[in-house]
Amino acid sequence: MLEAEKADQYKENCIKKYDENVERYIFTYDKDYEGYPGNQKRFDIIRDLIRRHSPQRVLYIGCGACVPMALLIKEFGCEMFGIDFSKKMVEQGRKVLKEHGLNPELVQIGDIENMDTLPDGVFDFVIAVGVFTHLYDDNKAMSNLNKKLKNGGILVVEFRNELFSCYSxxxxxxxxxxxxxxxxxxxxxxxxxxxxxxxxxxxxxxxxxxxxxKSTYLKNGIIKKFHNPLNICEVIERWNFCWKENYFYHFHVLPPQFETVNPDLFKKLSLYIEDPTNWRGHIMASAFVSEAEKIQNI
Ligand SMILES: C[S@@+](CC[C@H](N)C(=O)[O-])C[C@H]1O[C@@H](n2cnc3c(N)ncnc32)[C@H](O)[C@@H]1O
Known part of the structure; x- marks a missing residue:
């Protein structure tokens, strides 16, 4: 069971975990990465949404070490700002941006729950990745997202899939x-x-x-909670967004226990069924990305 008074401690633990795992996150985008390419599949979904909406000014919350952010700026040429609450991620992110010939100041330390740490102005596209799973309470973050998007702007948020529990x-x-x-x-x-x-x-x-x-929402002092794709529209629409679609990723062809039996076959067959809009994602995918449109200020 999660306790409200420990929320700050949970967040500190989470920052520490990300501080210690910067290289691992970069490696998941490497061409030699042999694990399941879940982060790359998520990147493909976000990339398609940017291509479809052609935003001018983008905010990327939970940008990590900026590998996806740098690729998106280079491909689409839009103005993009990143924030992340892990200092080590931001330090590495600045190096990555520099390596791509981009301004390292495009990424700053910030927390989705603290409005003062978010970049000034409003955006026409806001991405939040790897963020909602760690929040004690979604309300502050959803309210800040509403304030940072202009009317008609697009919100793209990643969640862990609660219904995958039916298959695990x-x-x-x-x-x-x-x-x-x-x-x-x-x-x-x-x-x-x-x-x-x-x-x-x-x-x-x-x-x-x-x-x-909900005791499974806490692991080693870090909140890792789930959201239900069948009622996520209610969470999102409470904050004056119009929910549009869910896109599923990181499919599991069988319950995770089978992965160790034959890792290569498990990966091959899971990739075979990976399809963001297939109904099977509700049960077989461990995560999803919701797309919504901001309809009015709160
Ligand atoms: C799963 S990682 C994804 C990183 C990057 N988007 C990628 O795909 O490589 C999630 C990132 O969100 C950051 N994060 C988590 N909660 C956050 C919060 N409340 N505010 C800002 N960043 C947060 C973490 O530090 C971490 O770098």
Whole structure:
């Protein structure tokens, strides 16, 4: 269970984790990267959206070490500013921008939840990647996104897919089914224990293990929460955006436990079914990107 008073500590832990993983994020875009190219698939989705909307002025929140940002500026020639709350990411990002012959000052340290740290002015396209999964509460960030976009501007936000829990057959599945799908359903004690036992057995969880609601949202002191693609429009539209579409990425051809059985085959078959607009993404993809249009100021 997440505790509000620990929200600042969760954020500190998250910044530290990103500070320590700068090289790893850069490597995921390398042509020699042999892991699943989830970040590259996400990049392709964002690139298609930029191509479709031809924005003039873009804000990229959670830009990391600026590898995708530099490629997008070079391909589309739009004005683009990046912010990231990890100092090490920003330091590396400045080097990457410089290597591409771009102004290193285009990236600054900033936090989506702190309006004073976001660049001045409004934008006609705002991207937020790897950000909402770590927030204790979405409201401040959504409100800031509304303020940073002009009317008619496009919002592109990445989320981790809560419904993937239906296909992962592990602790996440137990938490999702018992604590979210069955939320508010009051079973008589003996019946409830049978149900609990049924799911624990299927998902390989010890009978006496306690899994509190949403406890799977916290790992090593870092929030890693999920959003549901079937009702994300409600979250987004509460902040005066009109939700348009979800695009799924990082497909899993089988539950993740099968990855170690034959990693190459798992990757090959997952890439084969990877398709951002296929309905299977709701269940088989671990993440998605939502596209929305700002309709009015809050
Ligand atoms: C998954 S990484 C993606 C980096 C980059 N977009 C890429 O594709 O290589 C997410 C980035 O978001 C940053 N981030 C997470 N939460 C943030 C927040 N509240 N404000 C600003 N940046 C944040 C992290 O420091 C990290 O660099």
């Amino acid at each position: 057959f592990n602790t996440f599945s137990y938490d999702f089914i018992l604590n979210t799908l069955l939320a508010g359903v009051d079973l008589p004690q003996e019946f409830g224990m049978k149900v609990d036992h049924f799911f624990k057995e299927r998902f390989g969880i010890l009978a006496d293990e306690k899994i509190a609601p």
